[in-house]
Every structure is written in C-alpha cells, then in structure tokens.
Amino acid sequence: MRVGIIGGGFGLNVQAPIIKMHPMLNLVAVSTMFRHELPLELIGEDNSPTHYRNWTEMLNNEELDLLFISSMPIYHFQMVEYALKNGIKNIVCEKPFTLNSNESRQLLNLSEQYKAKVIIDFEWRYLPIRQKAKELITNNNVGKLLHIDYNISHAQYQVLQTSKRGWMGEKQKFGGMLGALGTHMIDCLRWLAQDEIVSINGLVHTHVPIGAGEQRDADDAFFINGKMKKNSTFSVQLLTGINHGFGSHLKVFGDEGTVSLINDKQIFYGKAKEQLEEIVVPNPSEAPLHFSLEAKAYYPSFYPFIEKVYEYIVYNKPDKDLPLIEDGHENQVVIKKILEI
Numbered sequence: 001m002r003v004g005i006i007g008g009g010f011g012l013n014v015q016a017p018i019i020k021m022h023p024m025l026n027l028v029a030v031s032t033m034f035r036h037e038l039p040l041e042l043i044g045e046d047n048s049p050t051h052y053r054n055w056t057e058m059l060n061n062e063e064l065d066l067l068f069i070s071s072m073p074i075y076h077f078q079m080v081e082y083a084l085k086n087g088i089k090n091i092v093c094e095k096p097f098t099l100n101s102n103e104s105r106q107l108l109n110l111s112e113q114y115k116a117k118v119i120i121d122f123e124w125r126y127l128p129i130r131q132k133a134k135e136l137i138t139n140n141n142v143g144k145l146l147h148i149d150y151n152i153s154h155a156q157y158q159v160l161q162t163s164k165r166g167w168m169g170e171k172q173k174f175g176g177m178l179g180a181l182g183t184h185m186i187d188c189l190r191w192l193a194q195d196e197i198v199s200i201n202g203l204v205h206t207h208v209p210i211g212a213g214e215q216r217d218a219d220d221a222f223f224i225n226g227k228m229k230k231n232s233t234f235s236v237q238l239l240t241g242i243n244h245g246f247g248s249h250l251k252v253f254g255d256e257g258t259v260s261l262i263n264d265k266q267i268f269y270g271k272a273k274e275q276l277e278e279i280v281v282p283n284p285s286e287a288p289l290h291f292s293l294e295a296k297a298y299y300p301s302f303y304p305f306i307e308k309v310y311e312y313i314v315y316n317k318p319d320k321d322l323p324l325i326e327d328g329h330e331n332q333v334v335i336k337k338i339l340e341i
Contacts (some may be wrong), residue, residue: 001025001309004062006055006079007070008032010094014295015068016049017040018302021288029062031055033071055079059086066090066313067264070121072167073174077103081110086117089116090313092306095187096179097328101336104329111325117312118325122187123298123305125321129267129281130188130301133252134321136259136269137192143256143272145193150185152238155245160208169216176218177238178204178335185236186224186334187327192252193228196330200226202338207241218338224338246288 003025012030019025019040030038031052038051052058059067059082067088069079073230077098084107085090097120098104111118124130136142168175190196204219224236241244252259260268261277270276291299308319318324329334 001030001065001127001313002063003066003068003214004029004031004064005049005068005070005229006031006059006103007068007094008034009070011068011070012039012042012299013292015070017291017295018287018299019068019306022306023305025066025306029058029064031058042101050173051203056082059088060084064088066309068121069093069308073099073179075296077107080107084114084116084118089114090119090309092119092121093328094121094311095183095328096174096335097183097325097332099174101329101332104325104332108325108329113158115261118328119309119312120323120325120328120331121305122184122191122323122327123301124184124264125191125301125305125323126190126308127264127301128284129261129264131321132267132279132281133250133259133261134192136257137252137254138194140258141257141269141271142252142254142259145230145252145254147232147253148189148193148234149253150188150234150236150249151253152181152185152248153242153245154240154247155243156220156240157208157243160241161211164212164214165218166217169214170221171217175220176193176206176214176220177240178219178222178338181238182221182222182224183331183335185238186325187331188250189228189236190235191321191323193230193232193234195228195230195232197226197234197337198229200224200334200337200341202226202341204338207239213269218284222338243317244253 027049029050073096119170167173172235202224204222220241221239227233247263250261257271267279268276285295308322
C-alpha cells in the first residue's frame, strides 16, 4: 500500500518511522512546508520516500493508497478537501480535525459524497492499558456510569517562560492545549462512555501569556465539566503553566465499581464495597532501539492504530474502536461549545 505524509514535525518524527515498520505499508512520499531535509532514519539506498515541498504537487504526482495529514490545524480543511476531490480514498488526519464544526461538517459530507474513508488520529485509544479500561466498562464491571474524572498536570512553567511556542501559542492557529490534548481527552470521554455530551461548561485560560519574547493568547490550561446523554457526568482539567505536575489520572465511577488509570501505566479496579486492586496489563511490544524518545512513546498506541487502519481499508470493516470522521466532527462540536461559553 503506497503511503504519503503531509507534515514535517509529528508526521516525520513519529508517524513516518512507525509506518515504515508495517510490512504492508510503503512510505513513498512526504511533503513538508518548512523542513528542507528528511531525517536520516528515513533515508535508505532503495526505499527513500520522495520529498516534496509543495503538498499539492505531491498529491498530483503520486498514486497514493493512503494519506496521512499531520500539518498545522489551520491547513487540515483545505488538505482533506483537496485530497478527497482529487481521488484519494483513504485519509488519516491529525487532531484537532478542523478549526470549527462547520468545516468538519463539510468534510463529513464530502467523504460521504466521494465514498472515502477518513480516520482521525486518536491513536491513544489503542494503548493496551486503555483498551483494558474500555473492556472493564464495556463488560459491565463498573455497572451504570455515574461520573468520569480526567485530570492532567504537567510542570511546564519554566519551559513556557524560556522557550518559544510558535504557532502553538497562537489562538488564531488553534494552538494551545485544548487543541493539543483537550481533543484527545474529550475523545476519551466519548469513547469510554460510548455516549454523547449534551451539556457542557468550560473555561480556557493562559497562565503564562508571555515567555521567550512571545506574546501568547492560546490556552495553557482548561477546566471542563458537563453531562452526557445517558445522564452520567464528567470533569476534565489540564494544567501546564505550573512548577510541579502530578501526571495523568483518569477515574471512572459506576454504580457497581470503579476504574482508576494513573499515567497510562497503572490500572486499578474495585467492585462496590471492595478495595481497588491493581490489574497487571502485559507490557506492549517495545519500539526499535533506533527510534527517538518521542517515537518510542507513541509506538505502543500508533502501531496497532495503523494496523486497524490497514484492515479497515482492505476489508472495509472498521474496528469498533477506530476513530472515524464522525468522531472528528463530534469532537469539533464539543470544542465549539467550550470556546463559545
């Protein structure tokens, strides 16, 4: 299967080396907007991908079976639209999917018109320990969902003070943590609960608006709570402009039990009136030693994700956990509601 990537950051540093590990995916072309050289690990004597600096040129010249769009969010809409209208039937797009729900609705309609498969890169669904959490909920081990609480705190205050953020600090370009991590967290809620959000309250905030000579207006923190269609509630919080972080903690409360997931490393489960006990989940297969630290971190979730993408394309039956364009659109609907509050 001939694969192309648009994007010189996450696309080349993380997605490309992992895609090259898959025996049925052949990375034949990449397009970057600012990077002028390919990473050394992508260059080989016989299988180096063709490097374009104009993404439309790549799409016009290459016969691609699968396209990964991993550019800045402000370009997602035009890239997906152009790809669909130029005959590419299988697309994986990074999140946030689009800048707003009007754009995502247009792309959803286009994908139906062109009978194309558009998948959203919420690859963390496939992290083995999250799969275990989903299994516990789906198998009714917690009973009826009452509440989901999801908190992340990363100590980035000094980094935000001393390092440039570029477009990630610009609200107009959908920079900020709501787009970077909030989209994943909202998807996690919908996926675990198998439910839709019907009411929501939210606040986005910038604790460190000035740093490294930059003036920033994109959020570095957000606080969200609300209710889902089946009457469970939720709370989501992320902090980065702080000096001490406590990692990630996801708690799922049901009327018959509780699941606690800490830093995506440990999972605990307890029935009603019993203590929480740790469940040992087999370690995922390790990434190749030559991978960067970032690629190694994504490998346990991204490799099974692309395996399910491949199977969907070949067998035309999506895995129950595969995030499709409908998930991308619903995610944008929720984000819009938060930003309008």
